Amino acid sequence: MNVLENNLGFHLRKVEMEASKRFGYVQEFEFTPGGEYRSYLDELEVIFFLQENHVDVMLEVDRRARGLGGLFAEALEIDESRAKLTLTSQELNGPLDTVARKLKQTINQYKK
Template sequence: MGFLKKMMAAIGVGNASVDAQVHHNAVRVGGQVTGVVVIRGGAIEQRIERINLGLATRYKTDDSYMTHQLSKEQVVPGFTLRPGEVREFPFSIAVPLNTPLSLPGTQVWLATDADIAGAVDPGDQDHLQILPSSEAETLIAAAQRLGFTLSGSEVEYHHGQIVQELAFRPPYGQYKIAEIEMMMFPSRGGLDVILEVDRRATGMASFFVSEFEQKGRWHLGAQTLAGGPDAVARELEVRIRALM
């Protein structure tokens, strides 16, 4: 009977279960995901080698989507789990600064990776709502103060890191552009911003050029951010018009 139970556990039947229970699903970039890992013993005694937690997302490639592990750390050390035993381990892991915001088409989840001797991985996934840092929230609010509307986002992989591009549509008739796109990178207490202006040609020019884009990089410092969305909106508008 013992041999049969071990064989069944190896294919996931009667195996230990691992459940990462998050205290709050909504977390800010740069904050902490807290909760408790609940481990329940199965039909046989098993050795828990380690349990890792981390954040993961997906990014777009030319023809598909790829899963990317944003972070990973051990939260439960090795121990022996008796049949039917229940153990709980509190955890707190950081939300990396490059974690994409939760917007339509973008998913971020807490990935549980369990290493249990002689068994399949019983890990699970818990989806999170990622909110912007205070700096990014101020910049987004500044764009909205100028009348821009957030129209979409896309997560990509560039130069060894995950980046998220936010697209905004301008208010009707105020800017001769189709949209602006921004990528934000935390830097020295502020933000490094790549601003891209997408302008479609109008009139006779449209026969020769359908659209073109111009990009600018600028550092949004802590002093300007301290002035709130109004101060950032003034600088943002200058940057947009310089690229038009």
């Protein structure tokens, strides 16, 4: 989480417990974008799933409405995309830049 705030410019807005059909309850972290993402995204929701040798990170990227098509997408709630990435123990114990780069690459796929 520190990487999202310190390296990528996101700001933690709130943390909630959400019901999940597959996992029971999960803790969801909701971030507002800052820096380069401010004009592209409305919010970023993140859920972490701790495994023995890695962490699965589920992202829900909510794009900012741009133009008429963006307004329709937002109204129909199709402006959100989900992505998953895995961070290995080696990556998590290494330089934070490695984790930041991997998160940034994933988020940038939806920065349109």
